[in-house]
Amino acid sequence: MTSPDRSPRLVPVSCETPQGEPDGVHLSLMRWLPQIGEWVTGPALCGQSATQGALTDDTPVTCTGHAGSCEAYRDAYQRSIDGRPTAQQEQIDALRAEVDRLTAELEAAHTARLNEPILRHCVAPGCLHEYDINATLCGRTPERPTWSGKGWLMVRPLDGDICPDHAHLVGVTVAPGPHLPRWQYGDNDAPSTLRCACGWASPPVRWRRYATEAWKNHILDLPEQP
Numbered sequence: 001m002t003s004p005d006r007s008p009r010l011v012p013v014s015c016e017t018p019q020g021e022p023d024g025v026h027l028s029l030m031r032w033l034p035q036i037g038e039w040v041t042g043p044a045l046c047g048q049s050a051t052q053g054a055l056t057d058d059t060p061v062t063c064t065g066h067a068g069s070c071e072a073y074r075d076a077y078q079r080s081i082d083g084r085p086t087a088q089q090e091q092i093d094a095l096r097a098e099v100d101r102l103t104a105e106l107e108a109a110h111t112a113r114l115n116e117p118i119l120r121h122c123v124a125p126g127c128l129h130e131y132d133i134n135a136t137l138c139g140r141t142p143e144r145p146t147w148s149g150k151g152w153l154m155v156r157p158l159d160g161d162i163c164p165d166h167a168h169l170v171g172v173t174v175a176p177g178p179h180l181p182r183w184q185y186g187d188n189d190a191p192s193t194l195r196c197a198c199g200w201a202s203p204p205v206r207w208r209r210y211a212t213e214a215w216k217n218h219i220l221d222l223p224e225q226p
């Protein structure tokens, strides 16, 4: 046999005016008093003194609808009886969870931003090859296999990169190719010239990119197309 439930609970109680007139139905905490072996009710939650004894559970509570009413206190009392966190604590926990969620979201966005592909195109004219310099420098596998940096060369005089298919134009790291250009800088602010080992030279330039474009034009003019 299980022992009867003797935990305190909220019950409807009636109150009276000092003149003994009925003054509504309120809520009170009913406790079991082992000393006398009986359930007893206390004052109403709103502070009014109440008639001893609980009304039936389905009696509608009339002390409601305003701050400080019995109904306004019901939730806080019931949480305490149930051993649940207060409404405020629950709100704090929910806010903390929201902060955690937003922090994770922000971190994910930050990581995605850091890992965003940065594509570099081949400097050979008409070539559509590209690679992800961000993934390559960070040692990550790029999002697409065609964005691999394997075999690409940086061509500093051209401020560009060249794909494996065209790397022979400028040569590999050990041996310079026929069209690896070098800058011949003009003295005293005179224009500079970009020159190939093959003998080609750009027009005298003041704007670096102009020479790069001239070099591309030279590559297109080669008898063997790149």
Ligand SMILES: [Zn+2]
Binding pocket: 025, 026, 027, 044, 045, 046, 047, 048, 063, 069, 070, 071
């Ligand atoms: Zn009340």
Ligand SMILES: [Zn+2]
Binding pocket: 122, 123, 124, 127, 128, 129, 162, 163, 164, 165, 166
């Ligand atoms: Zn290429």
Ligand SMILES: [Zn+2]
Binding pocket: 178, 179, 180, 196, 197, 198, 199, 200, 218
């Ligand atoms: Zn050349």
